[in-house]
Amino acid sequence: MKAIKRLAIALAAYLGIIIAFESLVGFMGRRQAENGVGPGEDWIVLTTSDRDGSTKDTVVAGWESDGKLYVAANHWPRAWYERALAIPDLEVTRSGERKAVRAVPIEGDERDRLTREYALPLAIRVLTGFPPRAFLRLDPR
Numbered sequence: 001m002k003a004i005k006r007l008a009i010a011l012a013a014y015l016g017i018i019i020a021f022e023s024l025v026g027f028m029g030r031r032q033a034e035n036g037v038g039p040g041e042d043w044i045v046l047t048t049s050d051r052d053g054s055t056k057d058t059v060v061a062g063w064e065s066d067g068k069l070y071v072a073a074n075h076w077p078r079a080w081y082e083r084a085l086a087i088p089d090l091e092v093t094r095s096g097e098r099k100a101v102r103a104v105p106i107e108g109d110e111r112d113r114l115t116r117e118y119a120l121p122l123a124i125r126v127l128t129g130f131p132p133r134a135f136l137r138l139d140p141r
Contacts, residue, residue: 018129047091048083065117073134084136092138106135
């Protein structure tokens with residue numbers, strides 16, 4: 001019984017760490033969007049739409065590979081990703097420039113290549129609770 005109690009406490013502590021880390025990431029993303037600061041041109045703002053026509057801005061890390069722009073859903077909070085799948089025509093703001101793009105889900109060989117190319121350190125995977133990763137290519141419209 002003691003072992004189960006300790007395991008439950010350890011699990012609750014781990015979940016608390018994940019929630020704290022994800023909250024910090026969300027807070028920092030909003031701050032970067034508001035202040036236009038970030039660790040470089042890799043931070044982009046995705047403007048996604050809901051079915052009712054309302055829009056939502058989300059700061060995500062983007063990167064270029066083979067001349068194409070990609071983003072990844074690397075965290076459990078991923079409402080932006082679900083909105084992009086439902087309504088793939090969205091806008092991206094990068095380095096102050098806003099462009100219309102179409103979100104294309106990535107599968108197969110391209111996904112395997114991106115997983116290798118954009119590998120996340122184990123520490124980040126642990127802090128985020130090992131969420132499944134999903135990639136989108138942002139094609140110009």
